[in-house]
Amino acid sequence: MKKLLELIGFLALVQGVLGLAHQFTHWRVGLVQRLGFLDGYEIYASVGLVVLAFALFAAAESQGPG
Template identity: 75%
Template sequence: MKQLLEVLGFLALVQGVAGLVHEFTHWDWGLVQRLDFLDGYEVYASIALLVLSFALFAAAESRKPG
C-alpha cells in the first residue's frame, strides 16, 4: 500500500509540474491541458495536483512498510 501511495504521489507531482510548465512556457506535454472540462482552470488543477502529491507522500510515510 505504501508503494502504491508513493507511485500515485509521484504521478500527481509530475502532472502538476507539467501543467504549470505548460502554462508558463507553452511546452505541449502533460495531461492537465488536454482535459477539456479544465479549460481555463489549468493552473488551479496543477496546483491541486501538487497539493495532492504532497498529501499522498505524507500518507505513504505514515504507513508501515510492507
C-alpha cells in the same frame, strides 16, 4: 499499500509540474491542458495535483514499513 501511494503521488506530482510548465512556457506536455473541462482552470488543477502529491507522500510515510 505504501508503494501504491508513492506511485500515485509521483504521477500526480509529475502531471502537476508539467501542467505548470505548460502554463509558463507553452510546451505541449502533460495531461491537464488536454482535458477540455479544465479550460481556464489549468493552473488551479496543476497546483491541486502538486498538493495532492504531497498529501499522498505524507500518507505513504504514515504507513508502516513494507
